[in-house]
Amino acid sequence: MxxxxxxxxxxxxxxxxxxxxxxxxxxxxxxxxxxxxxxxxxxxxxxxxxxxxxxxxxxxxxxxxxxxxxxxxxxxxxxxxxxxLSPLGPMTGVLTSRQWSDVEVNGAVHMICTERAGGRRHRFASPFRGDGEAFEWAAVQAAAQGRRFDEANPSVRVRLPGGTRLHAIAHVTGRVHLSCRLSSPSLTTLDALRAAGMLGPDVAAVLTATARMRDPCGLIISGATAAGKTTLLRAVLNAHPDPIVLDRIVTVEDEAELFLDENRFVNLVAFEAREPNLDGRGAYPMERFLTADLRRLTPDRVALGELKPDGGVMPLLLALGQGVARGVATTIHAPSAADVVTRIRTYAAFDPGSRRVADSVVLDTVAATVDLVVQVARIGSRRVVTSLLEVAGRSERGLLAGQLWRWNPNAGRATRTSVEASDRLGAKLAAAGLDPNILARERTSPVPAGRGQQRSPAGR
The missing domain is CATH 1.10.246 (Serum Albumin; Chain A, Domain 1)
Structure with a gap:
């Protein structure tokens, strides 16, 4: 190696x-x-x-x-x-390179690096001479963030200098394993993602319009791990039309990844959940922030890093339904856009903040607060948008949803379907400056979410 x-x-x-x-x-x-x-x-x-x-x-x-x-x-x-002499020690070179998106170290045996551009994996020699050295490196990184990594605490997550996310685990595994997700400094705009082939000009125009909306708008970006959800969310937020953004933007994350430019977003509130310190005190989870603090910050827009079972799903949706903010954008792990609603219903059932809210209330809240679900996936070496689904309302059978864009393998991108957007969404997008011709199609009635939808490659 x-x-x-x-x-x-x-x-x-x-x-x-x-x-x-x-x-x-x-x-x-x-x-x-x-x-x-x-x-x-x-x-x-x-x-x-x-x-x-x-x-x-x-x-x-x-x-x-x-x-x-x-x-x-x-x-x-x-x-x-x-x-x-660097805080990153023997990992400095690989973690400061723009060539890699992910770096996985397996003790002193080997290191697997994933290309940022092509997604291919390469095997190299480990930068550590022994498992003990790898463990000590992770323990030092954890201690610098006020965290502990030892036999009593065999797993730790921290953010390294430069924005890289580190997950380290030992003692309960055969050797020390380090997983590093590097930040993506260049793909910060929809234009950059379009140039990289992630989405076409029509989808880029729709997402740009959502960032310009003055009407309430809810956007969920779904997909698998490392499909580009956070990258797309960051680009949508950066599509705000103002050169200096005075709107109160609140980002809520377990681990900070969005890193909006505070010189541009001058009224930004960036919350990052805090885990217990070395004494087991001081924890401040997302659910607590969403329940106790979000309303008092009077946000214009809220960006939630990821919807999780324990991440305050219902506090967020209920706050938005009550008009706390004009818009919300978030990500969720789901195999297809049609599965997102099922995931939210499941998460709400396990959410400690939901207090056993009835399933009908969950559906009503989603219908009132979510407008679009964007599905992203890896196809070959590319991260691409494979589907754009509108949540058009509520029926006795569930939510009404229409798949506006669907993956087209011949075009190599998602293309427009025959399903027409609802009048509600069309009016919002038009008011935000979207060319009506992008949405104009032969009218087809929306169908209940999860039924009658052709699955994108991510859902197969």
């Missing part, structure tokens, strides 16, 4: 670079600690010490009759020493 490709070190003698870096590491850390430098001065002092250490190594090799380090190996030594 090899290490992840690096243009600066690909020609280096890796074993020599590792040995030299190991021999200099303890001296470097001790010398830097003794200097008591901080901030930019610490970084400058570190570079001075690295230069000095490498020069002295070259002198030692020359005097001892050994082969001096070539340029590539010398660069590799410097990179390894810089990584030792």
């Amino acid at each position: 090899t290490r992840p490709p690096d243009s600066e070190t690909s020609a280096a003698d890796e074993s020599t670079a590792v040995a030299v870096a190991d021999s200099l590491r303890e001296w470097l850390l001790a010398s830097l600690a003794a200097s008591e430098a901080g901030g930019d001065q610490r970084q400058a002092r570190a570079e001075e010490l690295i230069d000095r250490g490498v020069r002295e190594e070259q002198v030692r090799r020359t005097r001892g009759g050994q082969t001096v380090l070539d340029a590539a190996t010398e660069r590799a030594v410097r990179i390894r020493l810089r990584q030792d």
Whole structure:
């Protein structure tokens, strides 16, 4: 197995670079600690010490009759020493690369990296020399966030510097396993997603209109893990028409992923759930925030990172139904758009905030607050929108829903169906500036959700 490709070190003698870096590491850390430098001065002092250490190594090799380090190996030594000084340590290179979307480390055995662009997986050598080193790295990352990772707490989730989400587990598994989901810094707009082939111009226009609506609007983005739900949600929020957004936008997440630009969203409230500290105190879950705080923040729009069984489904929907905010956008794990309503009903039944709300109330609330369900999926190496379904109202048999866009394998994207949007949705979108021709189709009556819908590839 090899290490992840690096243009600066690909020609280096890796074993020599590792040995030299190991021999200099303890001296470097001790010398830097003794200097008591901080901030930019610490970084400058570190570079001075690295230069000095490498020069002295070259002198030692020359005097001892050994082969001096070539340029590539010398660069590799410097990179390894810089990584030792980084908060991410030996994971610095792979976690700061824009090439990967996911990185999975299995102790000291191997590391699996998933391409951000193509979705292909590659196997590399683990950056850790033993399971103990991998465990210690995760424990340090957890401690930096006030969390504990040890035998009594064998699983931990934290956000690393740069926005990467880390899940670590040990003791209850055969070895230490690290799962890292890297942030996606470039795909932040609908135009960028359109250019990447995730959606066509018509679907992009509809989603742009939802971001411009002044009328109440509810949007749910559904799909499997790593299908691009949060990426699409972020892009929809960024489609707000104002260059400086004064609307009160409230984002509610278990783990922060949306990272809206606070220089643009100047009235942003970004809530991230807090788990118990080392003493088991201080927890502040999403359900509590949605129940106790959301209404008092007088939001214009709410973005919930993910609907979960324990994530305050009914407090959110009821708050929106009572006019707390003009709009809501959220994500949910579901195999198809037609299955979303079933998931919400199931989640509400397990939701501690629902207090045994009748199923009919759940359906009435969804019908009143949700307008569109967007399904995303991985097809081949692409993340794509496969379906756009309207929740058009309520009937005795359940919710009325019409699939407005459906995956078309010949076109390589979701295309318009013969189902016409309801007058309610059409009026909202038109008021937000959507070209009526995008929705104009031969009228077909909506059908109960989950019936008569052709499944997209994600639901097969």
